Amino acid sequence: MFESFPVLNDHNLPYPDTVHPIVVHFVIAMVLFAFVCDVIGYFTGKYRLFEVSWWNLFFATISIFVAIIFGQFEAGLAEPYDAVESVLNFHTLLGWSLSGILASITAWRYVIRSRTPHKVPFSYLTLGLILTLLVGVQVYLGDKLVWVYGLHTVPVIEALKEGLLQ
Template sequence: MDFPLNRANLPYPDPLHAIVVHFVIAMVIISFLFEVIGLISKRQSLLNAGWWNLVVAAIAIFFAILFGQFEIGLTQPSQAAQPVIDRHLAVGWLLLLLLPNLALWQGIERSRDRTRISKGVLAFKAIVVLLVCYQFLLGTTMYWVYGLHVEPVSTAGRAGLLSTTVNPVLTGEVRQ
């Protein structure tokens, strides 16, 4: 089935992956912050808010991956962008494994005692937050440096104007 693509190589006005993934990013970070503040201030409402943000993030990441895989298939990236795309995909799939498991682990602990969070869950969540921040950096690089789904870059790709060689400066292969 062929979809008519717009000038950004998408069958719809804006990248849906970017819209959904920003919810995931915000919810993971807010979940961690709410729980740390909730533990310090002993406010159950913040612990509950942190938990529900994690649950929604664990569900939303499925849609972020779905749209991300679909939209990356519509791009015509330069060869220089490929290492960043590959890392972004790998970290995304890793987060798809980690977030639901973290939510499950924390959910089991919450069923026993809603007033506390184990150090293990909090440490695991801190690692997930760092991975989310790294993933954000990779996604931002794909958009702002390589122009994936940016209209002028998409137009240049369709016209065959993008370089097929890897820029050695961007890949760190420059030797002095």
């Protein structure tokens, strides 16, 4: 039965390298850029930036679900050892939460865009700042998973196979 499954490489993946970080960096950039465009548009009156912000949020909302799908798949293949489990679980929980928060903010942004395309309320900017801070926490957790705990890195995969990590 297992012969039909693809062989895992040195990174414990069926494809050359992790896809989740690639997609998620796209999401991070779009969310942060959308917030910056809204803030600049709010304070300068350059309302065309609101349209840029909207489209960035729209595509970020779609992309976050793609990032989550790959993140869940790759986390399952990572064989997390005891020390990493709590960080990975929190990263997963926050990622799913951010998808709902981002989708809600994007829906609200669509309503704002439909009703008053040349301005955004200050309360929306406040929520954008909170979203930006949450994204920052998520980036910190993701960085910790790779740079501290070494998920999907060859030395950690080899240590797991040799039974050195539990």
